[in-house]
Amino acid sequence: MRFRFIEEHSRSFPAHRLCAFVGVSTRGLRAFRSRPASRRQRSDLVTLAHIKEHSRLSLGSYGRPRMTEELKEIGLDVGHRCVGRLMRQNGISVVRTRKHKVTTDSNHKFNIASNRKRCADHTLCV
Numbered sequence: 001m002r003f004r005f006i007e008e009h010s011r012s013f014p015a016h017r018l019c020a021f022v023g024v025s026t027r028g029l030r031a032f033r034s035r036p037a038s039r040r041q042r043s044d045l046v047t048l049a050h051i052k053e054h055s056r057l058s059l060g061s062y063g064r065p066r067m068t069e070e071l072k073e074i075g076l077d078v079g080h081r082c083v084g085r086l087m088r089q090n091g092i093s094v095v096r097t098r099k100h101k102v103t104t105d106s107n108h109k110f111n112i113a114s115n116r117k118r119c120a121d122h123t124l125c126v
Contacts (some may be wrong), residue, residue, distance in 0.1 A: 002022045002023070002024050003024070003028075003029060003032040005018070005022060006018045006019060006022065006024075006029060009095040009118060015029060016100070039049070044086060046076075047076060047078055047082065047083070047086060048069065048086050048090060050071055050074065050076060050085065051067060051086055051087060052090075052092065054070050054071070054072060055087075055092050056060075056063070056081075060093075060094060060095035060105075061094060061095065062094070064080055064083050064084040064087060065080060065092045067087070068083045069084050071083065
């Protein structure tokens, strides 16, 4: 986390000052930059690619539980917490839509009252 903070702010401030500020060595920063991605990071990238694809295909209607089931069906062994974490970190959320419900029945046989407005002296005007 500290190294990521330094990477994000290294354009604004010198790296050696940021390292001193967060309490890490510059040698540790160089080791972080040259370190290959971990196994979890690599598997997260593969899982995230599948999540993005299924989210696009479902038009954003799949949440964490259904997305986990879809990934298990295609052979990925992932848990619902991992799927939830990846979706949350990458801003993938469910788009909830509701049907438009009509509440006014304009097709009736009852008398229709005319619109009336109030005058300045608070009496009804015709």
